[in-house]
Amino acid sequence: xxxxxxxxxxxxxxxxxxxxxxxxxxxxxxxxxxxxxxxxxxxxxxxxxxxxxxxxxxxxxxxxxxxxxxxxxxxxxxxxxxxxxxxxxxxxxxxxxxxxxxxxxxxxxxxxxxxxxxxxxxxxxxxxxxxxxxxxxxxxxxxxxxxxxxxxxxxxxxxxxxxxxxxxxxxxxxxxxxxxxxxxxxxxxxxxxxxxxxxxxxxxxxxxxxxxxxxxxxxxxxxxxxxxxxxxxxxxxxxxxxxxxxxxxxxxxxxxxxxxxxxxxxxxxxxxxxxxxxxxxxxxxxxxxxxxxxxxxxxxxxxxxxxxxxxxxxxxxxxxxxxxxxxxxxxxxxxxxxxxxxxxxxxxxxxxxxxxxxxxxxxxxxxxxxxxxxxxxxxxxxxxxxxxxxxxxxxxxxxxxxxxxxxxxxxxxxxxxxxxxxxxxxxxxxxxxxxxxxxxxxxxxxxxxxxxxxxxxxxxxxxxxxxxxxxxxxxxxxxxxxxxxxxxxxxxxxxxxxxxxxxxxxxxxxxxxxxxxxxxxxxxxxxxxxxxxxxxxxxxxxxxxxxxxxxxxxxxxxxxxxxxxxxxxxxxxxxxxxxxxxxxxxxxxxxxxxxxxxxxxxxxxxxxxxxxxxxxxxxxxxxxxxxxxxxxxxxxxxxxxxxxxxxxxxxxxxxxxxxxxxxxxxxxxxxxxxxxxxxxxxxxxxxxxxxxxxxxxxxxxxxxxxxxxxxxxxxxxxxxxxxxxxxxxxxxxxxxxxxxxxxxxxxxxxxxxxxxxxxxxxxxxxxxxxxxxxxxxxxxxxxxxxxxxxxxxxxxxxxxxxxxxxxxxxxxxxxxxxxxxxxxxxxxxxxxxxxxxxxxxxxxxxxxxxxxxxxxxxxxxxxxxxxxxxxxxxxxxxxxxxxxxxxxxxxxxxxxxxxxxxxxxxxxxxxxxxxxxxxxxxxxxxxxxxxxxxxxxxxxxxxxxxxxxxxxxxxxxxxxxxxxxxxxxxxxxxxxxxxxxxxxxxxxxxx
Numbered sequence: 002x003x004x005x006x007x008x009x010x011x012x013x014x015x016x017x018x019x020x021x022x023x024x025x026x027x028x029x030x031x032x033x034x035x036x037x038x039x040x041x042x043x044x045x046x047x048x049x050x051x052x053x054x055x056x057x058x059x060x061x062x063x064x065x066x067x068x069x070x071x072x073x074x075x076x077x078x079x080x081x082x083x084x085x086x087x088x089x090x091x092x093x094x095x096x097x098x099x100x101x102x103x104x105x106x107x108x109x110x111x112x113x114x115x116x117x118x119x120x121x122x123x124x125x126x127x128x129x130x131x132x133x134x135x136x137x138x139x140x141x142x143x144x145x146x147x148x149x150x151x152x153x154x155x156x157x158x159x160x161x162x163x164x165x166x167x168x169x170x171x172x173x174x175x176x177x178x179x180x181x182x183x184x185x186x187x188x189x190x191x192x193x194x195x196x197x198x199x200x201x202x203x204x205x206x207x208x209x210x211x212x213x214x215x216x217x218x219x220x221x222x223x224x225x226x227x228x229x230x231x232x233x234x235x236x237x238x239x240x241x242x243x244x245x246x247x248x249x250x251x252x253x254x255x256x257x258x259x260x261x262x263x264x265x266x267x268x269x270x271x272x273x274x275x276x277x278x279x280x281x282x283x284x285x286x287x288x289x290x291x292x293x294x295x296x297x298x299x300x301x302x303x304x305x306x307x308x309x310x311x312x313x314x315x316x317x318x319x320x321x322x323x324x325x326x327x328x329x330x331x332x333x334x335x336x337x338x339x340x341x342x343x344x345x346x347x348x349x350x351x352x353x354x355x356x357x358x359x360x361x362x363x364x365x366x367x368x369x370x371x372x373x374x375x376x377x378x379x380x381x382x383x384x385x386x387x388x389x390x391x392x393x394x395x396x397x398x399x400x401x402x403x404x405x406x407x408x409x410x411x412x413x414x415x416x417x418x419x420x421x422x423x424x425x426x427x428x429x430x431x432x433x434x435x436x437x438x439x440x441x442x443x444x445x446x447x448x449x450x451x452x453x454x455x456x457x458x459x460x461x462x463x464x465x466x467x468x469x470x471x472x473x474x475x476x477x478x479x480x481x482x483x484x485x486x487x488x489x490x491x492x493x494x495x496x497x498x499x500x501x502x503x504x505x506x507x508x509x510x511x512x513x514x515x516x517x518x519x520x521x522x523x524x525x526x527x528x529x530x531x532x533x534x535x536x537x538x539x540x541x542x543x544x545x546x547x548x549x550x551x552x553x554x555x556x557x558x559x560x561x562x563x564x565x566x567x568x569x570x571x572x573x574x575x576x577x578x579x580x581x582x583x584x585x586x587x588x589x590x591x592x593x594x595x596x597x598x599x600x601x602x603x604x605x606x607x608x609x610x611x612x613x614x615x616x617x618x619x620x621x622x623x624x625x626x627x628x629x630x631x632x633x634x635x636x637x638x639x640x641x642x643x644x645x646x647x648x649x650x651x652x653x654x655x656x657x658x659x660x661x662x663x664x665x666x667x668x669x670x671x672x673x674x675x676x677x678x679x680x681x682x683x684x685x686x687x688x689x690x691x692x693x694x695x696x697x698x699x700x701x702x703x704x705x706x707x708x709x710x711x712x713x714x715x716x717x718x719x720x721x722x723x724x725x726x727x728x729x730x731x732x733x734x735x736x737x738x739x740x741x742x743x744x745x746x747x748x749x750x751x752x753x754x755x756x757x758x759x760x761x762x763x764x765x766x767x768x769x770x771x772x773x774x775x776x777x778x779x780x781x782x783x784x785x786x787x788x789x790x791x792x793x794x795x796x797x798x799x800x801x802x803x804x805x806x807x808x809x810x811x812x813x814x815x816x817x818x819x820x821x822x823x824x825x826x827x828x829x830x831x832x833x834x835x836x837x838x839x840x841x842x843x844x845x846x847x848x849x850x851x852x853x854x855x856x857x858x859x860x861x862x863x864x865x866x867x868x869x870x871x872x873x874x875x876x877x878x879x880x881x882x883x884x885x886x887x888x889x890x891x892x893x894x895x896x897x898x899x900x901x902x903x904x905x906x907x908x909x910x911x912x913x914x915x916x917x918x919x920x921x922x923x924x925x926x927x928x929x930x931x932x933x934x935x936x937x938x939x940x941x942x943x944x945x946x947x948x949x950x951x952x953x954x955x956x957x958x959x960x961x962x963x964x965x966x967x968x969x970x971x972x973x974x975x976x977x978x979x980x981x982x983x984x985x986x987x988x989x990x991x992x
Contacts, residue, residue, distance in 0.1 A: 012322025084154025180208020182453025182468030338414030607820030662726025701887030756820025
């Protein structure tokens, strides 16, 4: 198709640089500077999408981020699929491949349009009332169908291969928006020495001026003035101009998030080229010059292709040089609609103005008459007629008579909506301003100033003055040190919407509020009748303002309709909360380089490569890769784990436990610090002794546990769970810095510095004895829960006599650099005795047989030490420790709390699911859960299933029968027993 709808003498596109692109498989041409929307319109393509619910054909409504209709999917090659991209902001480039959305089988023939025929049966909230019966159909019919229909575009299925970056910026003044107010603000602020950043979401600076070339500023045409100011700002070393950059979030302390689209507008998909950059800007002062969006006018059929915002039409005609139609009707409530009418007439489009006001400024009437524009005052549009394109509009005149105007273009100028999203995000307060019929910024809570249209100054002259004053104030400049604000010869009147009539479409038919979600005035009136009067309620009931445009074109019209239905002024209806992001932001931009191994670095123990060579199956434990089990040829996991358990109990087993968290607590007050942090007592612990420590949060619930060894009077070697190391270190450091800064203590994370090799089983001492130097490992000299320093295989070691299996056990701590050498030496000795190397699945079984807990498995964040049988660990004479006062709260001492118990099966050998519910032996259906299974395994030592669980009042119920639920089949009987299944007297570990 040729660009038959181009205007020869208008536009800023580069006609010397044609661009070839495709839409729905058709190859089309445009020019550098076009958006996809402008290029499609230039090629005569008006239908660009289908609405979400009724699948009505839709063209563009706007020309920027306010667009609710023209969403497309972009295929950028190599599996890179971006859905829900606005055609109005997507810059075309050679090879661009775009597809329409929400239609099947094609955009021109969409079978989903049948919904439009039955629209009367699917009003707002119909799904709350419709899918109730039959009950069984929800899972089998309704839910699958709704899920297939949900969503607007296909999600990507492949990994994003593009490159993203993030950086922090600092400046004295950040100006958001490069329209007339923003340019004036940047010009004023840049006269000082402070750093100035000017950002704008568009491809070039200018904002609304790009659609208004006839304006004159400082004696220059608008476009020439924009070029002059941009050149002047670019020449100043303290100014940074960022185009294609959206300010999407305003955080605390003037931290503003920007997304810079670095290469989205470029042809090709060269790997490694940066696509987007997330800039986090900390500014001393922020100037928001974010402009305003135009409001649609409400009448039946106001969504037909060919019906669009008047301001958007000016942009397509003046900036892109697109001829939008041959006959135009401008329905306006403001003087700005006349500027659009004048531009349409100058583009040789027959134009009629439908002014909903009775009084018209003489200057506007005179110019309309000069251009041959018919003006009909005190009239309103009733209905747009047509099919795939508007063909006429029915109007109602002041005398009540109706007439039909033939046209192929209807432009709506319903007033302006200040863009206050970022100001609201900054926690600034909004106020209703009757003059502009909208919300404007009021009290600021941060160092932010608003300028121009975003605070209700819609006239160009006012916006320039306002922006200049805001920039000057933000920079703290001396008014006499720089030239005055830009001047504009425009005589346009200030906007005053008080007493301006507005149609709220009380007539029957479809007058659309939210174009994307197909919310009509009838839907809102229905919501009011059904009791949804709060703005947050009718928004969610009807989905008004929940589309990708986030209510930019719908919120105020929705307030007007609801206000009319409630007989309440618009300003008393309320407004929803503005939350980030302002416009959609790609996950890639937010992630930056923090993905893959850079997001979650893979941590490997010193023996990782050795274990992989032995065929180990790994699992993720936090960021660590740990060997889960070591299968021999043909073994399943269950078979391998049973073998590892059996040999460890009978002979010995060797485990890489390097992932244990390790913290060095050093200093004269180290014992006092430990005494305050842990529930246990530490001041009297002898050097060379170990103690099992329990750490609580301040709410009294278990946070972590581990064995602690006292290496010297002023030094403790603290171990934590593998996944809890960072949390424990942060908690300790937090208390040390904020609660007890007087303590002379230093904390050092040593997890990476120590490799830990656990040797467990009856032959553990015999395996280590030939390798250990300077340490007597005999039972008499080296008792359980002690630590010694010496050498092993010639390497310095901290040797702990501890056990997490219930067997005679040692944990060998050596420098990580020597971990592999010591591992191989221990394994060589182990092979002489028939020992086995085992993994994490085996250690889970062995510790459960002994009744040892795992924090995060037997605990759930609401578990106290007493709940899991660790009340004995609490120092009875300690004056205080973290969480002590919370332990006395009524809820933590109330009878009936869940307590740790063991479970053995009755008449079956089924291993239950972890998380399975515990119910009474004869509990009725539906039942009330009395607890749950925390761990469950097949025990080789007991030749059957075992389980640990938290059961209400569990310790008093040992011997009772309970039932354990299953995802498949009926609940099965289990007997409650002591959680220590094996060697309750501890003969094995004390061997």
